[in-house]
Amino acid sequence: MSEEELIRCARLGDRDAFAGLVSAHEKKLLALCWNMLGDREEARDAAQDALLQAFLNLGRFDAGRSFVRWLLGIGAKRCLDRLRKRKTFLRYFQGHAGEWLGGAVPGPEAAAAGEDAGRLLQRLPARERAAISLAVFEGFSAREIAAALGCSESTARVHLYNARVKLKKEVADEL
Amino acid sequence: MNCDWVRFAYRALPLPAWQAFLLERHIDRCPRCQAQALGDAAILSLGVTPAGLRNEPPLRPFNSESGRSRGLRPAWRYAFGFFLAAAILGGAFAIWRSVPTETLPQGIVTVSETEDVARVFAVLGARIGDAPARPVIFAPGQPGMTIVWFEKNQN
Ligand SMILES: [Zn+2]
Numbered sequence: 448m449s450e451e452e453l454i455r456c457a458r459l460g461d462r463d464a465f466a467g468l469v470s471a472h473e474k475k476l477l478a479l480c481w482n483m484l485g486d487r488e489e490a491r492d493a494a495q496d497a498l499l500q501a502f503l504n505l506g507r508f509d510a511g512r513s514f515v516r517w518l519l520g521i522g523a524k525r526c527l528d529r530l531r532k533r534k535t536f537l538r539y540f541q542g543h544a545g546e547w548l549g550g551a552v553p554g555p556e557a558a559a560a561g562e563d564a565g566r567l568l569q570r571l572p573a574r575e576r577a578a579i580s581l582a583v584f585e586g587f588s589a590r591e592i593a594a595a596l597g598c599s600e601s602t603a604r605v606h607l608y609n610a611r612v613k614l615k616k617e618v619a620d621e622l
Numbered sequence: 623m624n625c626d627w628v629r630f631a632y633r634a635l636p637l638p639a640w641q642a643f644l645l646e647r648h649i650d651r652c653p654r655c656q657a658q659a660l661g662d663a664a665i666l667s668l669g670v671t672p673a674g675l676r677n678e679p680p681l682r683p684f685n686s687e688s689g690r691s692r693g694l695r696p697a698w699r700y701a702f703g704f705f706l707a708a709a710i711l712g713g714a715f716a717i718w719r720s721v722p723t724e725t726l727p728q729g730i731v732t733v734s735e736t737e738d739v740a741r742v743f744a745v746l747g748a749r750i751g752d753a754p755a756r757p758v759i760f761a762p763g764q765p766g767m768t769i770v771w772f773e774k775n776q777n
Binding site for chain 1 (some may be wrong): 659664668
């Protein structure tokens with residue numbers, strides 16, 4: 448079956464057709480989530496959430512667009528949601544933990560549960576991480592990143608350039 | 623357009639589309655600006671690629687009501703849940719017992735609940751044996767779920 452036929456069947460609720468539709472793209476989706484979240488288990492949860500959301504919202508998919516890019520856009524948004532919640536919590540925790548515990552405050556990296564892959568990426572702010580993951584790992588243009596993240600194209604470009612500059616510095620500092 | 627202007631403009635964004643276009647052209651072509659940014663090949667080596675995930679088990683979006691599965695069979699899930707609850711209660715009891723009376727914390731209290739995030743808790747203190755323990759907090763991003771555990775300090 449072609450991708451269009453699989454989409455048509457999946458829209459009618461055919462889960463097997465949906466599985467066929469996403470099977471070629473799920474490693475891409477998982478890699479994106481992993482790069483954004485820095486943790487395998489959380490990446491799998493986010494990717495599964497994204498697949499479920501894609502299935503439920505397939506009626507809104509514009510057949511003129513690329514399916515995989517639409518799916519990755521959903522994945523990026525799911526990851527940003529998770530990062531926002533994580534950050535709000537950690538900000539609160541770090542603001543107070545020093546008083547309570549007399550130092551020894553775990554940083555965001557500690558909370559991101561130390562997978563070595565993507566460690567430097569995890570030091571970027573969430574939106575920069577999303578932009579660089581989509582641009583470099585998935586080949587998104589600034590326009591596509593802007594659409595996926597719900598920002599302007601120029602903002603997407605800023606995130607990208609800033610992320611590249613910061614990563615360059617991080618890599619140099621590691622050496 | 624020079625590099626200093628580029629750095630300024632990057633902070634001043636959003637710019638009109640034509641200025642953003644010029645900015646991007648400058649960055650793409652200017653060796654000084656390029657030298658400050660990490661290239662694609664180096665960035666790719668920093669993260670996970672689909673090819674590196676060849677041995678990952680397939681995703682299961684329709685597995686379990688929440689779409690989340692750790693691959694545990696139901697009986698094991700119940701057993702795991704039981705042991706987890708027992709471990710949390712046991713841990714809380716051990717912490718409570720091990721804290722000297724004069725510095726007894728006021729327990730775990732709900733401090734506030736912000737509008738769009740999961741509950742925020744304050745852990746006032748914890749010890750393992752005689753030593754202060756290090757809390758590790760992980761918010762998996764699901765509303766209402768925050769995992770807190772304690773580890774012995776390494777130093
Ligand atoms: Zn320049």
